[in-house]
Amino acid sequence: MENNGFKSGFVALAGKPNVGKSTLINALMGQKVVIVSDKPQTTRNRVNCILTEDHYQIVFVDTPGIHKPIRKIGEYMVNIAINALKGVDLILFIIDTKDGLRNSDLRVAEIVDKSKIPTILLVNKVDLIKDKEKINLMTEKIQSLSSNIVKTIEISALTGKNLSELKQSIIDLLPEGPQYYPEDMITDKPSRFIISELIREKIFHLTKEEIPHSSGVVIEELKERENGVLYVRAEIYVEKKSQKPIIIGKNGSMIKKIGQLARQDIEELFERKVYLDLYVKVRDKWRDNENILNNIMEYKVEEIKD
Numbered sequence: 001m002e003n004n005g006f007k008s009g010f011v012a013l014a015g016k017p018n019v020g021k022s023t024l025i026n027a028l029m030g031q032k033v034v035i036v037s038d039k040p041q042t043t044r045n046r047v048n049c050i051l052t053e054d055h056y057q058i059v060f061v062d063t064p065g066i067h068k069p070i071r072k073i074g075e076y077m078v079n080i081a082i083n084a085l086k087g088v089d090l091i092l093f094i095i096d097t098k099d100g101l102r103n104s105d106l107r108v109a110e111i112v113d114k115s116k117i118p119t120i121l122l123v124n125k126v127d128l129i130k131d132k133e134k135i136n137l138m139t140e141k142i143q144s145l146s147s148n149i150v151k152t153i154e155i156s157a158l159t160g161k162n163l164s165e166l167k168q169s170i171i172d173l174l175p176e177g178p179q180y181y182p183e184d185m186i187t188d189k190p191s192r193f194i195i196s197e198l199i200r201e202k203i204f205h206l207t208k209e210e211i212p213h214s215s216g217v218v219i220e221e222l223k224e225r226e227n228g229v230l231y232v233r234a235e236i237y238v239e240k241k242s243q244k245p246i247i248i249g250k251n252g253s254m255i256k257k258i259g260q261l262a263r264q265d266i267e268e269l270f271e272r273k274v275y276l277d278l279y280v281k282v283r284d285k286w287r288d289n290e291n292i293l294n295n296i297m298e299y300k301v302e303e304i305k306d
């Protein structure tokens with residue numbers, strides 16, 4: 001097949017939680033596709049984000065942060081992240097200059113090294129750090145651990161610093177290849193997944209301590225009504241009875257806020273009116289329950305099988 005110089009490939013993000021993987025993907029995509037928060041372990045599934053231009057198609061693979069799992073959900077997440085690197089054309093390995101290097105970064109470095117896939121090391125959040133020496137020491141340490149790093153770029157996913165240079169480097173490193181996805185497709189995930197993520201994002205933004213991480217969102221019903229309104233019924237899972245009133249809030253104020261903000265995002269994305277019905281369900285220790293996880297993390301199941 002003649003590709004006429006069209007370039008394409010899969011570009012996976014790798015890094016510990018909270019380094020800015022999802023923020024970077026949204027910045028490179030030029031629109032919000034994946035959810036972001038200031039709390040670690042926001043991303044729980046692999047999400048392909050597709051950027052198509054005249055001469056190339058980049059499929060960014062967002063992944064959960066690689067960490068030492070405590071619960072079963074963490075094991076799923078790390079498995080998903082590691083498996084998402086298999087067979088990709090390029091890896092973007094992100095470190096966080098603000099947080100410095102930790103054991104998880106060294107673990108990621110080892111995984112990246114083993115993959116033998118060409119890797120760009122991204123030294124992120126440089127907007128927060130003036131200490132050049134610190135940045136250099138971090139960079140050298142990681143470079144010494146991952147022999148497949150072909151380039152290192154200091155970036156800020158938040159301010160956009162050096163992102164056009166990064167995009168050009170990605171394109172340069174991609175092979176000639178086919179257009180994998182239709183040009184108007186921005187993610188491989190179904191509407192249900194995107195909607196559940198937008199709801200979960202609001203919980204991450206509005207609640208604190210153990211609440212965001214104890215919460216999960218499942219879409220129970222999604223249908224278009226005759227009047228064109230998109231009807232969504234979603235269940236928010238929490239782990240303990242005591243967490244339910246926190247999600248609901250005083251006189252229902254918290255769940256109302258979650259619903260309002262999520263609805264706005266969903267309406268914008270789907271360009272139609274949305275009716276969002278939210279329920280809170282206590283699911284005892286759901287994060288260690290494989291039956292529930294296989295449902296909530298359903299989008300990874302084939303991924304995990306080798």
Ligand SMILES: Nc1nc2c(ncn2[C@@H]2O[C@H](COP(=O)(O)OP(=O)(O)OP(=O)(O)O)[C@@H](O)[C@H]2O)c(=O)[nH]1
Pocket residue numbers: 015016017018019020021022023024035036037038039040041042043044063064065066124125126127128155156157158159
């Ligand atoms: N100052 C600054 N903050 C950043 C930058 N990039 C990301 N952040 C912030 O870092 C936090 C984490 O960003 P995410 O994109 O959710 O990080 P992630 O790596 O996807 O995290 P997980 O999904 O938990 O693995 C958010 O509060 C972002 O706004 C940056 O370049 N500069």
Ligand SMILES: [Mg+2]
Pocket residue numbers: 021022023035036042043063064
């Ligand atoms: Mg993320």
